[in-house]
Amino acid sequence: MRLLGEFRKGWLKRDGNAARRKMIALNDRTRLTGLLAFKKREINMGKAKYIVSRLKKMNISSMTQLAAKVSERSGKNKAAVLLDMCWCGLRYQAGYTDYELFAMERANERQRKTFVTRGINDKLVKRFNDKGSRHIFVNKDEFNEVFSAFLHREWLKIKYPSDAGYDEAAEAEKLAGFCDGKDEIVAKPRDGMCGKGVEMIKPDSFDSALCLYKYLQDISAGIVEEKIIQHPTMNLLYPDSINTLRIVTINNGGSVSVVVALCRIGNGGRVDNFLNGGVMTRVSIETGRLLYDAVDSQNNVYEKHPVTGTVFKGFLIPMWDECKKMACEAAAVLPQVGYVGWDIAVTPNGPVLVEGNEFPGHCLYQLPPHTPDNYGLLPLFEKAIGGKVR
DSSP states (O other), rough: HHHHHHHHGGGGSSOOOOOOOOOHHHHHHHHHHHHGGGGGGGSSSHHHHHHHHHHHOOOOHHHHHHHHHHHHHHOOOOHHHHHHHHHHHHHHOOOOOHHHHHHGGOHHHHTTTTTTOOOHHHHHHHHHGGGGGHHHSSHHHHHHHHHHGGGGGGEEEOOOSSSOOOHHHHHHHHHHHHHTOOSSSSETTTTTTTTTTTTEEEEESSSHHHEEEEEHHTTTTTEEEEEOOOHHHTTTTTTOOEEEEEEEEEETTTTTEEEEEEEEEEESSSOGGGGGEEEEEEBBBTTTTBOOOOEEEEEEEEOOOTTTTTTTTBBBBBTTTHHHHHHHHHHHTTTTTTTEEEEEEEEEEEEEEEEESSOOOTTTTOOOGGGGTTTOHHHHHHHHTTOOOO
């Protein structure tokens, strides 16, 4: 059968209406589920339910494209790669994106068991992060209020006519006071992600505080913050963005562990976000030194920063112990959200909390350049929670 004709190779290019193409996709999903039934006894029902839910949502075209990419780099048959992707979904709850990102085709069964996959990450979030409290991390004004002790900078909430007690003149006056003496401020959307919607603004470029306030409303800003001044040592990595640390913690019944840490560095832009042009590498929890060369979202690996020439591997993060301490103290504030990725910047006066992520991305700390032995980081998470992820 050659794996559903390699998922009906080129089916999207064939003539026919949209309804027919949709029916083909649905039939392929159904047949694919049946194709994997022979493995039924080797997986538990929880995993089966997970993969069935993923099959219903999967984009067959994207999956086949990634399979082709893996096939080209590994020399393996595309149909075999597709089947292996599906098996990894069943056995390890790995999405097909996980499979490609982690280069799971090069790993054996023992190694594959060590990766934090999408399904496992979802379980961690479900177990440790109360749904009713996650909004505190999503909404930046709420986050800043709850974690104000760790910000170490001024900030102001931007209000709108729909807010109770809204007074435009009064709000503009507050903004004028906030901007006094600041050559630049940072505007952020209330619920933005991945650095999207963040804008650096020079208050003096506006005719009045009221004009600036209206502009902030026009761009849907949720808050404005004082600009962070980066530690001179972090400037050596890249001076035009705030190069933040992502420190992942688990609060397991009051016992807080730092599980993994990353350093994200800008590369030609004003933000350090990995999906917006930045590069990243892992940080040694024990020493605070960068462990590997940096990598970008296009899988380019850098021994040195392409702009500054600074060597990544071995670079020492300043005030590392203070950064870890801040992450652990912040993790104790809201124990009902116990699995968090904390974004921390280092200033000349110490670390400052930028934001917290209640759904930490599981893929960034297990990329192939940072897992040279093909082993993932699941054992570190299991150590922190005192057992298997269930």
